[in-house]
Amino acid sequence: MTQTQAETITSTHPAKVVNDFCITFSTVNGSGSATANNVLLRALFEMGIPVSGKNIFPSNIQGLPTWYTIRINKEGFLARVERDDIVVAMNPATFTSEIGFLVPGGVLLYSDEFKTPVTREDIIAYPMPVKKITREMDVPPTLRDYIGNMVYVGILAQLLGIDLEKIHQALDVHFKGKQKAINSNYAVIEASAQWAAANLFKKDRYSVEPMNATAGYILTDGNTAGALGAIFGGVQFSAWYPITPASSLAESLNEYLPQLRKDVKTGKVTYAVVQAEDELAAIGMVVGAGWAGLRSMTSTSGPGLSLMAEYLGLAYYSEVPLVVWDVQRVGPSTGLPTRTAQGDITSTYFISHGDTEFILLFPGSVNECFEFGWRAFDLAEGLQTPVIVMSDLDLGMNEWMAKKFEYPDTSINRGKILWEDDLDKMLERTKGDWGRYQDLDGDGIPYRTVAGNHHPGAAYLTRGTGHDEKARYSEEPEVWERVMKRLGLKFKTARNILPKPVVHSMPDARIGIIACGSTDPAVEEARVMLAREGLKTDYCRVRSLPLCQEVIDFIAAHDRTYVVEINRDGQLKQILTLEIPGLCTQLHQVSHIDGMPLSARWVKEQILTLEGK
Amino acid sequence: MLDQSQSVKPALNLVGLSRADYRGAPSTLCQGCGHNSIANQIISACYELNIVPDNVVKFSGIGCSSKSPTYFMNRSFGFNGLHGRMPSLALGAMFADISLKGIGVSGDGDTASIGIGQFKHMVRRNLPFVYIIENNGVYGLTKGQFSATSEKDLYLKRQGVNPYSPIDICMEALASNATFVARSFAGDPKQVKELIKAAFSHDGISILDIISPCVTFHNQENSLHSYTWGKEHEIPLHELSYVAPRDEITIEDFEEGTTREVVLHDGSQIILKKLEKDYDPTDRWQAFRILESAQKNNWLVTGLIYVDPDQPSMFDAYDLPEIPLNRLGEDKLRPAREWLDKINDMF
Numbered sequence: 001m002t003q004t005q006a007e008t009i010t011s012t013h014p015a016k017v018v019n020d021f022c023i024t025f026s027t028v029n030g031s032g033s034a035t036a037n038n039v040l041l042r043a044l045f046e047m048g049i050p051v052s053g054k055n056i057f058p059s060n061i062q063g064l065p066t067w068y069t070i071r072i073n074k075e076g077f078l079a080r081v082e083r084d085d086i087v088v089a090m091n092p093a094t095f096t097s098e099i100g101f102l103v104p105g106g107v108l109l110y111s112d113e114f115k116t117p118v119t120r121e122d123i124i125a126y127p128m129p130v131k132k133i134t135r136e137m138d139v140p141p142t143l144r145d146y147i148g149n150m151v152y153v154g155i156l157a158q159l160l161g162i163d164l165e166k167i168h169q170a171l172d173v174h175f176k177g178k179q180k181a182i183n184s185n186y187a188v189i190e191a192s193a194q195w196a197a198a199n200l201f202k203k204d205r206y207s208v209e210p211m212n213a214t215a216g217y218i219l220t221d222g223n224t225a226g227a228l229g230a231i232f233g234g235v236q237f238s239a240w241y242p243i244t245p246a247s248s249l250a251e252s253l254n255e256y257l258p259q260l261r262k263d264v265k266t267g268k269v270t271y272a273v274v275q276a277e278d279e280l281a282a283i284g285m286v287v288g289a290g291w292a293g294l295r296s297m298t299s300t301s302g303p304g305l306s307l308m309a310e311y312l313g314l315a316y317y318s319e320v321p322l323v324v325w326d327v328q329r330v331g332p333s334t335g336l337p338t339r340t341a342q343g344d345i346t347s348t349y350f351i352s353h354g355d356t357e358f359i360l361l362f363p364g365s366v367n368e369c370f371e372f373g374w375r376a377f378d379l380a381e382g383l384q385t386p387v388i389v390m391s392d393l394d395l396g397m398n399e400w401m402a403k404k405f406e407y408p409d410t411s412i413n414r415g416k417i418l419w420e421d422d423l424d425k426m427l428e429r430t431k432g433d434w435g436r437y438q439d440l441d442g443d444g445i446p447y448r449t450v451a452g453n454h455h456p457g458a459a460y461l462t463r464g465t466g467h468d469e470k471a472r473y474s475e476e477p478e479v480w481e482r483v484m485k486r487l488g489l490k491f492k493t494a495r496n497i498l499p500k501p502v503v504h505s506m507p508d509a510r511i512g513i514i515a516c517g518s519t520d521p522a523v524e525e526a527r528v529m530l531a532r533e534g535l536k537t538d539y540c541r542v543r544s545l546p547l548c549q550e551v552i553d554f555i556a557a558h559d560r561t562y563v564v565e566i567n568r569d570g571q572l573k574q575i576l577t578l579e580i581p582g583l584c585t586q587l588h589q590v591s592h593i594d595g596m597p598l599s600a601r602w603v604k605e606q607i608l609t610l611e612g613k
Numbered sequence: 614m615l616d617q618s619q620s621v622k623p624a625l626n627l628v629g630l631s632r633a634d635y636r637g638a639p640s641t642l643c644q645g646c647g648h649n650s651i652a653n654q655i656i657s658a659c660y661e662l663n664i665v666p667d668n669v670v671k672f673s674g675i676g677c678s679s680k681s682p683t684y685f686m687n688r689s690f691g692f693n694g695l696h697g698r699m700p701s702l703a704l705g706a707m708f709a710d711i712s713l714k715g716i717g718v719s720g721d722g723d724t725a726s727i728g729i730g731q732f733k734h735m736v737r738r739n740l741p742f743v744y745i746i747e748n749n750g751v752y753g754l755t756k757g758q759f760s761a762t763s764e765k766d767l768y769l770k771r772q773g774v775n776p777y778s779p780i781d782i783c784m785e786a787l788a789s790n791a792t793f794v795a796r797s798f799a800g801d802p803k804q805v806k807e808l809i810k811a812a813f814s815h816d817g818i819s820i821l822d823i824i825s826p827c828v829t830f831h832n833q834e835n836s837l838h839s840y841t842w843g844k845e846h847e848i849p850l851h852e853l854s855y856v857a858p859r860d861e862i863t864i865e866d867f868e869e870g871t872t873r874e875v876v877l878h879d880g881s882q883i884i885l886k887k888l889e890k891d892y893d894p895t896d897r898w899q900a901f902r903i904l905e906s907a908q909k910n911n912w913l914v915t916g917l918i919y920v921d922p923d924q925p926s927m928f929d930a931y932d933l934p935e936i937p938l939n940r941l942g943e944d945k946l947r948p949a950r951e952w953l954d955k956i957n958d959m960f
Contacts, residue, residue, distance in 0.1 A: 173959075218960035228956060234946030236938050237708055239701075256956075260948045268934035270945050272708045276701065277734040284694065284701025284731070291692055291702075292670075292709030293939030295946070310695055318692075404957040407950045412943040419940075451670045451690040452710035452937050459667060461683055461691035473683070 017205050019049050019074040021085035023156070026098050028091045030062030032146030035174060035185070036153050037068040041399060042170035043162050044072060045219050048211040052078035052521075053399045054597065059244070059337045065094045074211060078401065079522035080597040085206060088152045090130075092116065099123070107159075107204045109152060124204045128155055133192055139184065150185050154192025159200065161207045164193060218404055222369040222395035226299070226325055227252030228405065229373015231260050234412050236294040239274045239285035241304060244337045245393035246327040249299040250275075279304035283311040283324070290315070290322035291462060293417065293450035295377045299325035302344050303334065305351070305388075312386055313352025314464040317487075319437070319446065321380035321387075321415065328392040330595050339595030340393035342517055345571035348388055349545055355484060357491055359387045360545040361499060362516035366402035368543070369395065374408050375499070381415035383494055384445060392566070394597045395518040416447040420455040427457060435470035436460045437483065444490030491546055498544035501551050509536035511611070512558035514551070514587075515565060516542045516572055518597065523564055525600035530607060537607075542572065547579050555583045562607050565591045566598060627663040635660045637684040642677060647799030647825030647840075648747045652684045654802050655716070655745075658809035659686065662857065669714050670706060674699040674728060677754050678720030678747035678825075697728025700735035703742060704927075710937035711928050714813060716743040722752050725761035725780045732782075736789040736818050740927045743812040743819050746782055747799075749827035750838035757830035764837055769830070783918055784904050786820040787897065793819035794900065794919040798843045799826065804915060807883075810855035811917065816878035817926045824913060843913055850894075850903070850916035852886035877922050885917065894920050 023040075027033035034055070041053040052071050058064035071078055084101045089110040091098075096116055099108060104122040112127035130151045134144045157167055168186055175181040227249050230238075235257075240250035253273055261270045276282035282298045289296035300308065305326050315322055328344050330336035349358055361376060363369045372389050380387040418426055426434050426447060434457070437446045446469075449458040460471040467483070468474040504524070515523045520541060527537050540554040540561075555561050555576070563573040570589035577584040590606045592598075623631035635656040640649050659669065671691035673679035679699070682691045694702040699717050707715045724732045724746050735742070751769070752758040759767070759775045762782065767775040786794045793815045795808045805823060812819030826832050826840045834841040851873075858880035875883045875894065885894065893899055900919040907914040934941075 218957055220960045232947055232953065234943065236941070236946065237705060239705060260952055261946075263934065263945070266934065267932065269932050270934065270938065270941055272931050272933070272938070274704070277730060280698060281701035281731055281734065284698045285705030287694075288692065288702040288705030289708055290705075292690075292706040294705075294709050296705065311698065314695060405953055407953050408947070412947060449690075450709065450939055451706060452713055452939055453690075454665075454667045456667070456688065459688050459690045461671070461687075461693060463693040464695070465693070 015205055016207065017085070018207055018209050019072055019211065021072055021206050022081050022083060023070045023072075023086040023088065024084045024098075024101070025068045025088045025152070026091050026094050027066055027068070027149070028093075029058055029060050029064045029066040031090070031149065033066070033068065033090065033149045035146070036149035037070070038399065039167060039170045039174055040153055040156065040162070041070055042173055042219060043157070043166040044070070044208060045214050045217075045401060046166040046169050047163055047208065048214050049208060050074065050076040050078060050213050050401060052401060054080055054394070055398060056596070057338050065091050072208060074213070076213065077521065077525040077600065079525050080599050082599050082601065088156070089114070090149065090152065105205065107206060109155065126155070126159070126200055128152060129195070133195060134188065137188055137191060139188070147185060147188050150188035151192045154189040155196040155200070157189065158193040158196035159202060159204070161209065163210070164190065214401060216404055217401050219399055219401055220366055221248070221397055221399055222363065222366050222391050223249040223327065223397060224252045225366045225369035225402070225405070226363075226373045226389065226391065226396070228256060229370035230297055230323070230377070231256055232408055233374025233377040234295050235297055235377070236271050237286065237289035237296040238271070238298060239276045239282040239289075240298050241276050241279045241282045241300065243279075243301045243304050245329055245397045246299045246301045246304070246325060248397065249325055249327060279307040280311070283308035286322045286324075287311050287315050287320050290380070291318075291320045291450070293452070295381070296321075297323040297325065299327065301327050301329045302331045305344060305348060309351045312358065313354065313356055315386045316352060316356045316358065317464055318462045319384040319448070321384050323376040323380050324386060324388045326388055326390050327396040328390065330593065336595045338393070340518070340597055341567060341593055341595070342390070342392060342519070342565050343567040343571065343593065345390065345565075345567070346569070346574050348390065349575055357546065359383065359385060359494055359498065361387060361389045362543050363389065363391055363395065364502070364517055364520040364541050364543065366395070366400045367405065370405045372499070378410070378413040379498065381417070382413055382445070382497065383490060384415060384448060385490070390517060392518050416445060418447050418449050418458070419453055420458070423449060423453070423455045423458055435468075437467065437471055437486075438469045439486050439489070443493040444486050444488070445493060495546050495548045498546075498548060500548060501543055501554070502541045503538065503550070503554060505538045506531065506536040509538045510559045511535060511537045512554060512561035513537050513539045513607070514542060514554070514561055514563045514572065514576070515539070519564055519566060522598040522600045522603050526603035526607070529600055529604040533604075533608065533613070535608070535611060535613070545575060547576070551576075552580055552583070555580065555586055558586070560588060561586055562588050562590045562610065564598070564603055567591050567593050626660055628665050630660070630666075632656065632660045634688065635666060635686050637682070637687045640681070640684040642680065642684075643829050645828040646677070647749065647823075647827070648678055648681050649684070650799045650802060651745065651747055651805060651823055651825060652681045654806040655685045655809055658806050658813065662810055662813055664714065664813065668712070669716060672699045672703040672706070672715065672717040674719050674723040676720040676723045676752070678718055679723055681718050681747070697723050697726065698731055699723065700728070700731040700744075704735060704738070704740055707740060707742065709939040711933055712937065714743070715741070716745070718745050718747060721746060721748040721750060721760045721762040721782070725782055725785075729761070729780070729785065733785060733789040736786050736791045736820065738927045739792055739817040739924055741816050741818070743809065743821070745809075745821045745823060747825040748782065748822055748838070749825050749831060750779075750836070751827050751831035753827050753830055767836060781904060781908065782822040783820065784901070787900055787904070787919055791820050791919065792817040792921045792924045795820065795917050796822045796824070797915045798824045798847050798913060800840055800843050801847065801915065804849065804853060807853045807855045808917065811877065811881075811883045814855070814877040814879050814881040815920070815922065817924055837911070837913065846911065846913045848907075848912045848914050849888060850890070850892045850914060850918070851888055853916055854884045854886070856882045856884060875917070875920055875922065883917060883920070892916075894918060
């Protein structure tokens with residue numbers, strides 16, 4: 001491109017774009033680009049600028065294309081956007097299609113080895129001498145490809161004005177203080193920045209400037225947050241089986257438990273983590289541990305959850321507390337294992353055969369992953385039933401800017417558990433007539449004893465077959481019905497103690513939006529866009545099922561309510577329709593699934609279209 | 614009024630309990646079922662071992678066999694789980710209080726079909742646990758279908774002829790590095806009882822494959838899971854006695870020179886009195902060989918087939934505290950606020 005062409009481009013577009021653009025890195029899977037991308041993300045965060053990073057990766061270890069997008073937004077909107085302002089092209093296979101995604105006036109950085117011509121004249125292209133720079137560095141040949149990614153970090157830093165000191169800080173966090181790795185990567189970054197300063201004439205309009213918008217925030221992912229929440233919730237037993245995108249949750253338990261839950265004096269640990277042979281065994285172990293009085297959890301994704309269905313039904317009927325994390329990915333079947341979805345809502349709500357229902361929690365942020373990490377145990381033990389936390393790949397595996405984690409604001413609640421002395425008192429209260437499945441408080445929640453309780457009246461045999469209030473085998477028709485009705489009452493009680501929805505309102509809005517989970521940033525941004533178009537909306541983010549009254553009141557208070565979600569069938573809307581048939585004509589489905597997180601633009605356009613605007 | 618209990622004073626064991634204190638609910642299995650006899654031997658073994666019932670946790674899967682935990686030790690906690698998935702259930706539960714002893718009762722359908730995976734993985738983890746398979750070579754509760762241990766060419770009404778070769782549960786256990794493998798016959802109650810006692814003392818997984826005839830669906834005289842066949846074809850590897858750690862061993866009782874002793878983890882011993890062959894149950898290859906020749910020669914080899922008392926158990930891989938995990942309070946379970954501050958600073 002000639003200098004005049006560049007001038008033409010910049011003259012027809014804003015002269016300067018500061019702290020409001022998107023960079024997409026196009027690389028080959030397994031080439032080590034994650035380090036480079038994470039370092040850039042963190043450096044921007046350390047500069048005080050709101051950022052989010054999303055990894056779009058294939059189900060593959062090495063060789064297929066992978067993308068990473070960083071959104072920089074001074075207003076703090078961090079949902080996915082579909083446009084690319086800057087593309088860093090390191091994968092020759094996708095080079096041509098990448099160019100097509102750029103906005104007019106956008107920037108293309110690419111390895112100067114690529115011989116494919118740059119076909120657009122309305123963009124600014126900067127070739128990068130990746131090979132040349134790495135060759136000049138003292139890098140072992142085996143590491144050259146990995147460290148080659150640091151070249152674009154240095155060049156981008158120079159082009160956009162990213163503080164090199166912040167990049168050094170980011171390397172320090174990434175490599176956990178390992179000096180050798182920090183130094184060798186930083187040397188390449190510094191050399192590349194120097195090369196850019198000496199050789200690149202900046203023709204584009206993008207730059208970053210320090211802000212103060214990330215003070216009090218951290219940068220982390222939902223799986224790490226969920227694991228840490230569980231640790232602060234007193235998790236004692238976890239069994240799991242590897243599955244994308246849930247594995248890193250269990251791996252985070254393995255990483256942080258030894259630091260946080262080892263007795264300093266005795267060196268003994270207060271937990272056990274078992275990698276099971278499959279999900280059938282993982283849930284079996286978790287049911288056993290939960291039954292015997294441990295705070296017990298597993299983490300999985302759709303295919304694993306399908307395998308857990310039968311044990312979850314047993315836990316429902318025999319009233320065993322436990323926590324399952326479903327980090328959702330795209331189904332049915334193996335589906336798209338590395339892409340995000342909210343496609344397990346309906347199937348999980350009723351996951352086992354017979355009359356069952358399950359408590360679902362929907363964290364809408366990394367902070368809520370932490371909070372539900374500990375709260376789920378209190379709810380499970382309080383209600384003596386499985387609690388399933390519905391996260392997804394976008395929330396679980398991507399890095400999010402989040403407020404610092406808050407220490408649990410309530411003590412650990414072990415629910416109605418009776419040890420020896422408690423049982424003595426209970427027998428006194430009931431004149432010796434206590435039974436495991438008796439509803440003594442009228443809330444549908446019985447009292448339980450657990451193995452290791454040495455009171456002579458404590459033991460009973462738990463079974464998935466018909467049983468009466470004293471846990472005795474029974475096929476009596478009226479006993480079966482009575483117990484099932486009492487279980488139903490327990491779920492009525494649940495509605496009042498589960499996390500309430502978060503409602504955000506605009507004055508005089510007649511239109512409602514309901515959503516759950518990771519779509520929150522897209523919905524919030526879409527509401528601002530819609531308001532600019534003259535459409536005011538109120539927003540109710542559902543955080544748990546079964547529904548509580550607040551959600552019902554919200555729907556009743558609006559002319560129309562759009563239910564926004566990432567699946568084909570509008571599953572949250574399906575549940576709402578079942579629970580409140582009288583209001584279902586006021587609900588409208590806004591859902592789609594292509595494996596990608598929703599964008600605010602898509603949400604806005606769908607609602608405008610449905611509104612006939 | 615005459616106090617009846619004064620006149621019939623039951624014998625008490627060292628923990629002050631009578632044999633009746635180890636009983637369960639009346640059995641609802643068929644009269645003459647081998648499983649009832651095994652439940653009785655579990656009762657006797659625990660009574661004789663002076664085990665306090667609330668120190669035992671019982672588990673089972675699904676099937677006739679899996680009903681039996683109801684029929685022994687009703688003062689113990691128990692969990693009747695899912696088909697083939699008793700091992701995982703038990704494993705999770707046993708972590709709650711590792712001072713408790715676990716016993717699981719399964720069947721050939723429960724263990725050798727759907728449960729073969731969980732069975733082998735529990736074995737390889739060496740969880741301290743008594744795992745009894747009441748093996749009758751047939752599905753009883755669903756009324757007489759072939760199981761994975763039914764012999765090839767067996768004829769069953771409504772099923773016809775079994776075209777597949779059977780799974781040998783002891784062989785599977787051995788192949789998965791089991792540390793205690795025994796086979797017995799429900800019609801040999803003394804041996805069953807002694808093996809159960811030894812299994813309770815073993816610090817690791819104890820696999821007891823007990824041939825237990827199904828009197829209703831599978832008791833044909835020529836079938837290897839029948840009483841008649843068992844009685845006629847049983848070849849005990851040794852006469853077997855269990856000696857508790859505190860009991861003084863009077864070796865004369867066992868004719869010195871004809872015995873072999875195996876010392877278990879808790880100091881108890883199994884005394885094996887040699888019969889015709891000199892069988893070494895600590896030799897894994899000999900164990901494979903005897904199972905192989907039993908298969909070829911149509912023998913029902915019974916006794917302690919293999920034991921390795923020195924392997925670390927699953928719990929040895931976890932540095933758990935003295936206090937049971939399920940009794941830990943909030944002070945042990947929730948890290949202090951400062952730790953969260955540190956984490957926030959790291960991110």
